[in-house]
Amino acid sequence: MHLDIRQIAKDFGDTAALHGVDLSVASGELVALLGPSGSGKTTLLRIIAGLDFPTRGQVLFGGTDASLKSVQERNVGFVFQHYALFRHMTVADNIAFGLRARPRARRPSEADIGRRVETLLELVQLGGYGKRYPAQLSGGQRQRIALARALAIEPQVLLLDEPFGALDAKVRKELRRWLRDLHDRTGHTTLFVTHDQEEALDLADRVVVMSNGRIEQVGVPEDIYDRPATPFVFDFIGEASRIPVQVKAGVPHLGGRAVPLPADVKRPADGPAILYVRPEHVTLAADGHGLGGTVASLHRSGSSRRLSIRLDGTDALVEAIAPYDGEAPPVGGRTALRFHSPGLFAA
Amino acid sequence: MSARFVQPSVIPGFRLALGFTVFYLAVIVLIPLAALIWRASDLGLPAITSLALEPRTLAALQLSFVTSFLAALFNVPFGLLVAWVLVRYRFPGRRLLDATIDLPFALPTAVAGIALTALYAPNGWIGQLFAAAGIKIAFTPVGVWLALVFVSLPFIVRTVQPVLDDLDREVEEASATLGAGRLRTVAKVILPALLPAILTGFALAFARSVGEYGSVIFIAGNIPYVSEIAPLLIVIKLEEYDYAGATAVATIMLAVSFAMLLMINLVQSWSRRRFGRV
Numbered sequence: 001m002h003l004d005i006r007q008i009a010k011d012f013g014d015t016a017a018l019h020g021v022d023l024s025v026a027s028g029e030l031v032a033l034l035g036p037s038g039s040g041k042t043t044l045l046r047i048i049a050g051l052d053f054p055t056r057g058q059v060l061f062g063g064t065d066a067s068l069k070s071v072q073e074r075n076v077g078f079v080f081q082h083y084a085l086f087r088h089m090t091v092a093d094n095i096a097f098g099l100r101a102r103p104r105a106r107r108p109s110e111a112d113i114g115r116r117v118e119t120l121l122e123l124v125q126l127g128g129y130g131k132r133y134p135a136q137l138s139g140g141q142r143q144r145i146a147l148a149r150a151l152a153i154e155p156q157v158l159l160l161d162e163p164f165g166a167l168d169a170k171v172r173k174e175l176r177r178w179l180r181d182l183h184d185r186t187g188h189t190t191l192f193v194t195h196d197q198e199e200a201l202d203l204a205d206r207v208v209v210m211s212n213g214r215i216e217q218v219g220v221p222e223d224i225y226d227r228p229a230t231p232f233v234f235d236f237i238g239e240a241s242r243i244p245v246q247v248k249a250g251v252p253h254l255g256g257r258a259v260p261l262p263a264d265v266k267r268p269a270d271g272p273a274i275l276y277v278r279p280e281h282v283t284l285a286a287d288g289h290g291l292g293g294t295v296a297s298l299h300r301s302g303s304s305r306r307l308s309i310r311l312d313g314t315d316a317l318v319e320a321i322a323p324y325d326g327e328a329p330p331v332g333g334r335t336a337l338r339f340h341s342p343g344l345f346a347a
Numbered sequence: 348m349s350a351r352f353v354q355p356s357v358i359p360g361f362r363l364a365l366g367f368t369v370f371y372l373a374v375i376v377l378i379p380l381a382a383l384i385w386r387a388s389d390l391g392l393p394a395i396t397s398l399a400l401e402p403r404t405l406a407a408l409q410l411s412f413v414t415s416f417l418a419a420l421f422n423v424p425f426g427l428l429v430a431w432v433l434v435r436y437r438f439p440g441r442r443l444l445d446a447t448i449d450l451p452f453a454l455p456t457a458v459a460g461i462a463l464t465a466l467y468a469p470n471g472w473i474g475q476l477f478a479a480a481g482i483k484i485a486f487t488p489v490g491v492w493l494a495l496v497f498v499s500l501p502f503i504v505r506t507v508q509p510v511l512d513d514l515d516r517e518v519e520e521a522s523a524t525l526g527a528g529r530l531r532t533v534a535k536v537i538l539p540a541l542l543p544a545i546l547t548g549f550a551l552a553f554a555r556s557v558g559e560y561g562s563v564i565f566i567a568g569n570i571p572y573v574s575e576i577a578p579l580l581i582v583i584k585l586e587e588y589d590y591a592g593a594t595a596v597a598t599i600m601l602a603v604s605f606a607m608l609l610m611i612n613l614v615q616s617w618s619r620r621r622f623g624r625v
Contacts, residue, residue, distance in 0.1 A: 051520050071523040078524040084517040088539040088618075097535075098525035146521075153525055 001062045001156040001189050002027045003048070008057035010043055010213075017043045018213045020057065025157075028187045030180070032204035034194055036236065040213040041193045045159050048191065050074045061156050077150030077188070081162040083142045085134040091145050092117045092130035098153035120148040123182070140171040147179075151186070160192035164199065176203050197237050201225060209233050226281075231345045234276040241282075243275040243316040244347065252344055255313020259291060261342060268346040277342040279306070282320040286327065290336035293318065295329050309335060380601065387598040390591050398595040403571055404580060408596070411577040412603060414488055415556035418495035419503075419549050426503025426548060427541070433504075434511045448505070451498050456561030463494055464566045486568025491576060494562045499552035506548035510541055543618050550611040557604055 003025040010018040018040045025031050033041040046052040048059055050071035058067045066074055086094050095117045099108055108116065121127050124144040134142055143163060150158060163179070164172040180203055183190055194200050200207045201221040209216040209224060209232070217229040225238060234240040245252035245259060250267040252259045252275055259275065283290075284307075293309040296317060300306075305328055307320045318337060322328040329335045387395060398404060433445055451459065465471050468485045469478040477484055484490050514537065522532040560578045567574040577600055584593040 049524055051524070071520075072526045072528060074524075075526070076524055078521065080517045080521060082515070082517060084515065084521040086518065086522075086536055086539075088542075097522070097527070101522075101525055101527040101531055149521075149525065 003157055003189060003191075004058075004060040004063070005044070005048065006058045006060065008044065008047055008054045008059065010040070010047060010052065011055045016213055018047075018054070021213075021215055023208060023215065023218065025189055025191060027189055030183050030190045030192075030203065030205045032192055032194055032200035032207045033210060034197060034200040034207055034237075035210035035216075036195060038212075039210040041195075041210050042161055044210070045161055045191060045193050048157070049076045049078050049159050051078070075153060075156050077147075077153060077155030077158040079143070079146050079150050079158070079160040079163050081165045083134070083139075083146045083166075085142055085146055085149070087134050089133075090130060091121070091126070091132050091134065091137070094134065094145060095120055095130075095149045095152050097149065116152065120152055123151070123186075124148045125178075138171075139167050140175055143167065143175065147182075151188070155188065158188040158190040160190070162193055162195070164196075165194075172199070179203065201237075209236065211236070226341050228276070228343055231274065231276065231343070234278075234343055238278055239319065240276040240278050240343075241316075241318045243277070243311065243314075243318065245273050245275050245344075247271060247273045247344070247346075254291070254311060254316070257291075257313065260338070261344070262340065265342060265344055268344060272347040273344055274347050275339075275342055275344050277318065277339045279319040279321045281340040281342065282318060283338045283340065284320060284322060284328070285336040285338050288336045290338040292334065292336055295331050295333050295335060298328065298331050300324060307335075309337060311337075383594060383597055383601065386590070386594045390595060394591070395595045395598065398592055399599050403575075404577075404596055404599075406572045407575050407577040407580040408599060408603075410488060410491065410575065411557055411600070414492045414495055414576075415499075415553050415559075418492050418499055418556050419552040421492075421496055422500050422503045422552055423545060423549055426500055426552075427507055427545065429500075430504045430507040430511055434508060448501050452501050456498065456559065457565070459497060460494060460562035460565035463490075463497060463562065467493065467566065485566050486570070486574060488574055490566040490568070491563050491574055494566050495556040495559055498559050498562055499556045502551040502555060503545070503548035506551065507541055507544045510544040514540055543615050546611055546615050546618075550608055554604060554608060557600065 003023075005021060005023040007020045007022060008018055009016065009020045021040075021044060033044060035041045043052060047054050050066070050069060050073075054067070058065055060066065061074070086097065089097070092114075096113045099113050099116065102108075117130060118127070121130055124147060126141060126144055126148070129137070129141070129145075134145065137145065143166075147160075147163075164175055167175065176199060192204075201224065204221065206218060207221055207224045208218045211232045216232050217224060219227075219229075224233065228234045228237065228240075243254065245254050247253070247268060247270050249270065252261065252273060254275075292312045294312075295307055296310045297308045298305060303324060305322045305324050307322060307328065308317045309320060310317055320337065390398075399408075429448065433441065433448075464485055467474040467477075467490060469475065469483065471485070474484055482489075484493060518536055518540070519532055522536045527535070558578065560576075560582070563576055564579055567576060567579070569575050569579055577596060581593045581596050581600075584590075584596065
């Protein structure tokens with residue numbers, strides 16, 4: 001079931017949580033909504049589910065407008081950060097809840113419900129846990145039960161709100177791989193909200209980066225990391241050095257000298273601008289062709305060395321990475337730099 | 348090594364705190380109750396039994412426990428509704444209404460009794476409406492029940508209210524996304540979560556009702572075998588210098604109350620153990 005979001009806006013009193021967001025999710029896709037807190041990602045997810053209502057705009061499920069449908073009618077699977085399991089019910093009753101809530105005409109028989117619960121328990125690798133209570137399970141197990149409960153109603157789309165947010169780092173990573181496998185097997189159209197960039201880049205087919213109620217960039221993880229579309233994405237995801245430059249006739253200048261850039265970099269209008277470049281996209285040129293600079297500091301960081309290089313004719317520092325056993329200039333030494341995949345944005 | 352009596356703890360003052368707690372409970376609760384049982388034991392079991400089996404005593408005990416039970420039971424749905432309204436809706440005058448709930452706590456019970464009698468007596472504002480329909484409220488067991496409903500309402504409201512306030516809204520939302528309508532969510536998700544609080548409130552309301560005296564005696568009419576409550580019977584026996592009889596009735600009330608509260612407590616601890624906090 002594909003999902004279309006058209007010009008969704010949401011105001012809370014005088015403040016706007018979302019400003020006219022557009023997004024399309026293809027059937028069977030796994031999409032991450034990534035952003036800092038307050039970026040509107042959870043609000044968007046709740047609007048899709050029908051738990052919140054937009055001030056303007058439409059949500060379409062498989063091409064039909066669902067904006068006026070209630071939560072109950074939308075048939076979405078929703079997984080909450082803090083599981084939201086029914087603690088007075090056994091695991092099996094939790095999973096069966098959605099099936100038993102169906103109108104009598106569409107409700108499966110108790111025997112069918114029992115079989116379906118067993119299948120789902122197997123699917124989330126918790127076969128035999130049906131008779132336990134949620135209080136007797138670990139956090140990771142509870143979240144898997146919450147997922148099984150959401151899948152039980154055969155949802156049109158699966159929505160997960162920070163599903164691993166309450167778990168410790170190790171369980172988080174395990175569940176991440178496991179969710180990806182599960183998605184590949186079941187093929188549900190899935191949207192999940194996270195503020196963890198590693199999680200989004202590792203897990204999703206496409207990542208939607210949000211900030212202040214707007215979408216900054218939508219793309220496959222490689223694009224988001226290697227070709228950030230906005231300064232926000234450069235700052236929020238990974239690391240980047242910021243170099244103030246002057247753009248003259250489409251060419252950035254630093255201390256009066258032109259900075260050579262790859263041809264595919266978008267150029268802003270002439271005037272002050274900021275050049276963004278990630279440490280791993282900086283090459284130290286042994287042949288001396290490139291931007292000249294002096295090594296300001298050097299330290300070992302895990303399996304590599306980090307260099308801070310002061311560019312000639314400016315105070316700007318550029319971070320670069322060198323293998324720990326390779327050639328690297330000493331502190332105070334001269335070097336030349338070349339930039340791959342930088343970004344240039346008007347200041 | 349056998350297990351230590353006290354688990355080591357970083358919180359200081361265990362000895363002092365426990366010592367004070369035991370001392371305080373002893374002075375305020377245990378010694379008076381022990382004195383009661385000691386006085387009663389002077390009589391011997393056969394004497395207590397024969398006193399308890401006196402028809403007038405039996406009638407009073409039955410009236411007290413049955414009306415108290417019914418009053419607490421009646422307050423469960425209505426106290427729940429009041430708590431629901433106070434927690435879930437925002438409306439002008441909410442705080443005022445909230446404060447009103449505590450009035451039965453604060454009002455001298457005799458005042459409440461006189462006010463209720465004035466209202467519900469056959470010539471009172473409300474009483475005359477019922478009298479026209481041939482229903483008598485004041486000076487009957489119904490009047491006793493009414494007074495007990497009045498004094499025990501705050502107990503249900505005040506025990507359910509904070510739990511309802513803390514109830515995770517996400518659980519309700521989860522229920523909605525799974526296709527459950529509002530009624531189903533209330534019946535299958537919210538009420539079971541409130542059950543331990545409801546039981547506590549019920550127990551407190553019941554306990555208060557059994558011991559209530561001031562508000563009841565005015566509206567009850569105190570007709571032996573009809574509308575005479577057990578606490579009043581104790582006072583009557585005391586006024587007749589029948590200390591043994593008073594003690595016997597008191598001991599029986601104590602035993603029944605204790606048994607019922609213990610039972611409710613067991614149900615609660617069972618439900619806590621089972622469902623824990625998720």
